[in-house]
Amino acid sequence: MQQTAYADYTAFQEFAECADNPVMHAIVERRSTRGFEPMALTQDQMETLTTAAIASPSAMNRQSWHFTFCSNSSAIKAVEAEVARLIMEGDDEAAKERMTARHGKVFYNAPTVVFISSDESSIWGAVDAGIAAENIVLAAQSMGLGSVIVGMCRIAFEGENGKTFAHTLHFPEGYRFSLAIAVGTSNVTKEAHEVGEGKVTMM
Numbered sequence: 001m002q003q004t005a006y007a008d009y010t011a012f013q014e015f016a017e018c019a020d021n022p023v024m025h026a027i028v029e030r031r032s033t034r035g036f037e038p039m040a041l042t043q044d045q046m047e048t049l050t051t052a053a054i055a056s057p058s059a060m061n062r063q064s065w066h067f068t069f070c071s072n073s074s075a076i077k078a079v080e081a082e083v084a085r086l087i088m089e090g091d092d093e094a095a096k097e098r099m100t101a102r103h104g105k106v107f108y109n110a111p112t113v114v115f116i117s118s119d120e121s122s123i124w125g126a127v128d129a130g131i132a133a134e135n136i137v138l139a140a141q142s143m144g145l146g147s148v149i150v151g152m153c154r155i156a157f158e159g160e161n162g163k164t165f166a167h168t169l170h171f172p173e174g175y176r177f178s179l180a181i182a183v184g185t186s187n188v189t190k191e192a193h194e195v196g197e198g199k200v201t202m203m
Ligand SMILES: Cc1cc2nc3c(=O)[nH]c(=O)nc-3n(C[C@H](O)[C@H](O)[C@H](O)COP(=O)(O)O)c2cc1C
Pocket: 030, 031, 032, 033, 034, 148, 149, 150, 151, 152, 153, 190, 191, 192, 193
């Protein structure tokens, strides 16, 4: 048993096989972006992100997902305000601290948020949604856009106004919120995350 050849994945460029691989570049250069310019995405960018979403693999090709590409700032802000309200009224102190540190920002002023909802009868819904989310963030990265996967807004869809949000965002009947992705032009930089010990085994 041995550990991975390189624990620090940011050093991947040293590996000849990866150096010219644009997919690997997108994978290792992607960061969670927590600050965006107000600039709207172009039609081409939206179409590329949509293609990435619907090209995702899914268990038994059931396509248990639905993607709402929302660039309506009022709708985005309404979800954000609901998340902030529910967290600040709740008793999860860590979430309250996070919300305060992020100045009540859940989507970080992103011009577009992709809401992924999943067929609640599918046992693979959450997995399918996660895989599609990664397709979307890597496509964003490949176009020079920033993105962040946002799970914390789940609370808005579980609260007393959850059905209204699901309706406003056109979740199909029988679908529930899985993940959101905030996407746009980044105005922040971030270091790569540190990788914990023992995350890879070679045998
Ligand atoms: C399922 C999931 C949910 C996440 N939810 C949030 C979130 O609600 N807010 C946020 O700012 N980041 C969220 N993130 C981003 C993680 O915090 C981030 O991926 C992690 O810290 C590693 O940093 P990196 O993405 O820059 O490599 C989420 C990521 C995943 C995969």
